[in-house]
Amino acid sequence: MPKVSNTTRQAAAQGRKASGRKPVVTHARDAEATQRRILQAARQEFAMNGLAGARVDIIAEKAEANKRMIYHYFGSKEALFERVLEDAYTDICVAEQSLRLNHLDPKTALETLVRFTWQYYLDNPDFLTLVNNENLQKAVHLHGSEVLPVISRNRLDMMETLLARGEKAGVFRPGIDAMQLNITIAAIGYYYITNRFTGSIIFECDFMEPEMLRRRLEFNIETVVRTVCK
Incomplete structure (x- = not known):
């Protein structure tokens, strides 16, 4: 890698x-x-x-x-689409790095990452749409990407470092899978936002109303913290 x-x-x-x-x-x-x-x-x-x-x-x-x-x-249009996807993934990775999680205590760093991911999805709905579209295409445009493995490794390294710090400090449970945690943090925000229209009908409330967004973020943080912390 x-x-x-x-x-x-x-x-x-x-x-x-x-x-x-x-x-x-x-x-x-x-x-x-x-x-x-x-x-x-x-x-x-x-x-x-x-x-x-x-x-x-x-x-x-x-x-x-x-x-x-x-x-x-x-x-080609397909190659342009691939470049747009690569840049979209690069953008979120660079933004994550700017959080400087290593300068925060492990629990605060974890909460910061969850907050960041949620807010990034809200501020960049085109990122979610692009990812959705590529999944509909079975990710054929990213199979040969030389960029995505570098980005993915960098993001995974960041999570592994955070988990190791938290475990050493006695704050995090041992043996947490960094990849699975990355997926969980993404999923709990991703699903809510991409399904906000149908969700608002099913649950008879406005998913994007400020108070609903606040409650969802609190739930996301609590879910991840309970999963990772002792």
Whole structure:
């Protein structure tokens, strides 16, 4: 598994380079700015309409570019979708790292991570939509990604380090599976938000009302803390 020796974004860029994507050397600044606009427009379009429904001409129009430039930089709509997914996962990983969990006591760090994940999903609904869409596609666009394994290893390392600190301090139960805990923290926020419309009908309440969101976050934190702490 690749190791992250610097920042996650640098590791992700190295992964893309290793996957054979050629760096742009001519008019680098203009090219990078154009690619950023394309990626931002593509993220919005893919999140709104999915891969099948997304239109390259609309992405080009929103990015103030043209279709030829999109194909020049990214190769195809599918490759652009893969890049958008990679960037989406990179963004959440970088945001997690900025929490500086190692500077907090283990229990506070765990609660901070749960709070962060919940708020990130609320603030970035397009992330959930993109992940949903890729799962509908059976993750075919990420199978060959050189970036995702680096990101995943980095996130798992962070959780393993936190659990080890908590176990050493006598706060956490021994033997907690870092991968399973990662999945649980994601799932308890993910399900609530992605099912907010049907849930609001089934339970006859507004899932997105501030008090409901507050109560859900408290429940998420309590659930994880009870699972991990002695």
